[in-house]
Amino acid sequence: MLSWVRQQALQGYERLLRGEISGTPDHVAVIQDGNRRYATRQGDEATDGYHAGAETTEQLLNWCDELEIQELTLYAFSTENFDRPEDQQEALFDLIEDKLYEFADAERVHEGKVRIRAIGETQRLPERVTDAIRYAEDRTRGYDALHLNIALAYGGRAELLGAARDVSRDVAAGDLDPADIDADTVESYLYEGPVRDVDLILRTGGDERTSNFLPWHANGNEAAVFFCAPYWPEFRKVDFLRAIRTYENREDSWRTARARRALALVRAMGGAELDEAKRVLRRFRDHLPSSEREALGDPAEGELDPDPAAD
Known part of the structure; x- marks a missing residue:
């Protein structure tokens, strides 16, 4: 009985939030934090937390489709994640590989015209993961209703440093005039990734930092930021609607x-x-x-x- 009451209350709150939202951001970027802490609290292995988080990711795709969000970027594996124990890395690589193939073949991805792309230093990933990336990108290359960017081996500082090095190299070679360098020039040297600037960056798990995530596309656009306490496997639709409400309030301000x-x-x-x-x-x-x-x-x-x- 108590669970039914809670469910009804949650659905009522969801309807209230939905009624308060008059528009949605074009591009949402998500730091999916708290998978391992969730697993520890449940008495499970870290790998179980990753799998539970993957289920939330699938739900997020449904919510984005419902709210007509045009672009979603997920922080799936950062450059710092290479410092984790090898068994955890391998478990993550297995999960990422499986989900890329699964998404690439999913009917809802093709019916919804979802284009999948990976951004980051993907050459650092195991071959089996890069094969899955190529498969997903090739299968969805012609779509544009929702752009799904998956940040793999990604680090914002490394991205900007790489762009700076490439610009310097081309200037030294005489292929680029320093007087011609502007924001568009720098952006052309970044990883091939987001189509739009980030409007809302969202982080679960309680930490209030953006962790080197999309500094050019998010901070340069003065993106709204929403931090929340639930671990990623616990993240609910009402939390997502609250994040969008934060974006709307920031836009009004x-x-x-x-x-x-x-x-x-x-x-x-x-x-x-x-x-x-x-x-x-x-x-x-x-x-x-x-x-x-x-x-x-x-x-x-x-x-x-x-x-x-x-x-």
Whole structure:
């Protein structure tokens, strides 16, 4: 009876959260932490925790499909994981290999047009894993409804250092003019991976750090971050909806800040800066408090009044 009541309460909370969400991020990146600690608490082997976490990953794909999220990046194996005991590494490699083949052949992947790609220093992985990567990538190459990026042998610092070395090499060889280097140039030297910048980075397991994960695509985009206590095998749909609500709240706060900065510029500047500030203000005015919106008047036609009291 008690479990039924809890289930009903959970479903009610899920409906409440779903009603509070008006939109979703395009790209979610997930640090799936806590598999080993979950297994220890259950009295199981670490490998059992990895398998339990893989079941949550499958559920996450369903939730992303339901919420029409366009890109998902999973931190499956970091460069630091090479320091783990060999038996744990081998168990992870076995699981990753099996899941890549399973996903590549799954009907829902093909029906949902999911494209699978691996990002990272995949040449460091065992041949059986790289074979599975090639199989999954080849089987889903033509799809684009949901991009599923699996970070394997991945480290954000190593990715940026590698890009810096490659840029330096091409400059020294005369193939690249330093004056032409911009953000797009640097991005072209990164691992082939995410299609979009990260909107939301999510970490389970209680640690509040992003652990060298997608620093260019996440931090450069000022991605929202959601940390939660459940270990990855315990992560539920309500936790995912709470993370998305955090993203929405952050986006609202960002738009309000943009509107207020634009309002300050409208009141302080003229010329080209004034035109740009008015454009931004028209775009984000609805995020200002009602008293500030009313003072501005209707921006749909004509000029915004930067300071009605000035007349």
